Amino acid sequence: MIVRISSGIPGLDKLVGGGGGSFAENTVTLVYGPPKVGKSVFSYQFAFEGLRNNEPCLYISTDYGLKDIERNIANFGWNLDEYIENESFYFIDAISTIAGVEVESKPNYFLSSVHNPTDIMVKLGMAMRQIISKSPRFRSVLDSLTTLMAFNDEVLIVRVLTVYIMRIKESGGTAIVTYTEGSASSKVENMLKAIVDNIIHLDGENLTIEAMIGGGKVKGQYDITPKGIVVD
Template sequence: MSTSATLSPSGIPGLDNVLQGGLRQGHLYFIEGPPGTGKTTFGLQFLLEGLRRGERCLLISLAERPEEVAVIAASHGWSIDGLEVRDLVNPHEVHSTALFDLSETALDDRVQAALAEIDSLRPQRLVLDTLAALRIYSDHPSIFRRHVEHFRSKAVELGTTLLVTDEASGSPELHPRSLAWGIIRMEQRVSDYGPSRRWLWLPKLRGQAYVGGYHDMRIETGGLRVFPRLEIGRSTAPPARNDLVSSGNASLDTLLGGGLERGTSVGLIGPPGCGKSTLASRFALAAVERGERVVFYAFDESLATLRKRALSQDLEIDSALASQRLKLRQINPGQAAPGELARELAEEVDRHQTQLIVIDSLNGYFQAMPNDPMLNLQVHDLLSYLSAHGALTLLTLAHPSPLNRQQGLPVDLSYLTDTVIVQRYFEAYGTIRYALSVMKKRYGDHERTIREYKIGPGGIDVGEPLTEFRGVLTGVPEYLGEHQPLL
């Protein structure tokens, strides 16, 4: 009798979040994907989770021998003691007759042998690896479909959760996908540089809510790990506080209309070397001083460089790190998948109640999503998720300057963020100086002035509004008044 109302946890971190619980007992699932995408690892991980729960588990191997299965398991640090493994790699000796083709007889022989093993053990979890090894024996879609129906019927009869791996290659007629209760598709893409990117998605899942779309995936020692796509509508976060966050600098807070609102996102934009990271660090350390948790993601420079620069500006970064309220995280864009990064950021606010997040820089974050046409939407969803949890997110973004070759901004920062703070160079009295202004603030008022600032001990020192200059935004201002002292 089927127990289809019961869900079996997959044992794969993150996948049950996608499945909204697990896989239904008494049903057939196809695990599809090209060679090398992790189908066998998926099956083993599912079976070992069953063993951990005291269930009877059976692997029927049609592609690897038991000793090869043991090698795969050992590479992940797993023991398959207690797992029933049946080797049907070698065909049974059969003879051609006048009525049946040899391949047809071999297919029937293997299917009957597999069904006999299932009847004998009556497993609660069963993996058949792989359907492609049976397909080579049949050129008749109706006959092949009937054999797959035997496996499905047996799973329903015994209440067994049955996973069948398949490459899903060749003629579509030989892929009886309509028999499956659900299909999990695994894919990978090799880029010009760095590791391949892996993901999975569900083309089909009956009678069960699930998270649609692509979900990044990683194969590492210990098995598969899935990073579910963020769903903004499912957020159960408490309402964000509306109080203002201070930078710790009175002049800067005045420019910002008192500070930055919690639960918003802020873009710090400017050419390289104008102090975007320093400004972000000033907000981060002010939050630490208030007893808040801060995480700083560095994409463009090493943590040693970030710390050295902070110390040169008398920013108390070491004491913040010692308090464990500041976490520095260095990210290599060539090694990180966008879904993995988004899930890690989500866990910061879900699990650790992080109040301030710095992404330095957004340019580096984008390198983790090369050639992604949905870049704006992915980042927008991430920032919306963080905002819904009351976190203040600061993102630095370098725009074109004489120091880089960037032809244009990779995203629309005004669309993504609630506040935009612009930093720039300008020339005055024969020297290069720095100007700061708030170009946009979605919530609350702010100064419409342009202020000079300089970087020194304590980070950023913000001066008075540049009221007697015209054209500061162009970088070559015109002085209109009497001599005005600058910083």
């Protein structure tokens, strides 16, 4: 029996599993599409849904520091303060070092760099050891592969993603990975799609499930609202 978990987007859960959840537990989903179509918003909803259900979240950000993520999420009415303080939200910040931003040290905050994917994986291991000591189920987000590819060899990032997926699955996690369509070669893009379990495409109007464990290809319209992504 496939155990499904909620995406945080009720319309998507209904579209995929009749309301019982979208993602098969312990899988990795690639959410991709053009710029500015809601890929990060999708990630915020997925992460916050887990936190609300007592599932720790490990969030790797290559575009925004922690304060920016807190602000972005708060724009939709969700507050991370409680989850940062009780150490159920873990954050790997891969951008602040090159942006020259001063950061406050926290036990669940890990500073890394988009220039050093190996160090990001080291910090991943450190964070996951803390997480799995607290919970057998957790969520993870890697947002986004696009920025990593801008600073590193594309094929190297495919290998890094492979390691990420292996570690998440071995530890019992369920993850979202975002990627901007067309930012890598078609060969690399196909490689990304081949190593994940589920594939969701966003185009600004339609959400298309191109591949999903335990489900077929489906499409639904969506909007980005003050409450996040809403799927019709």
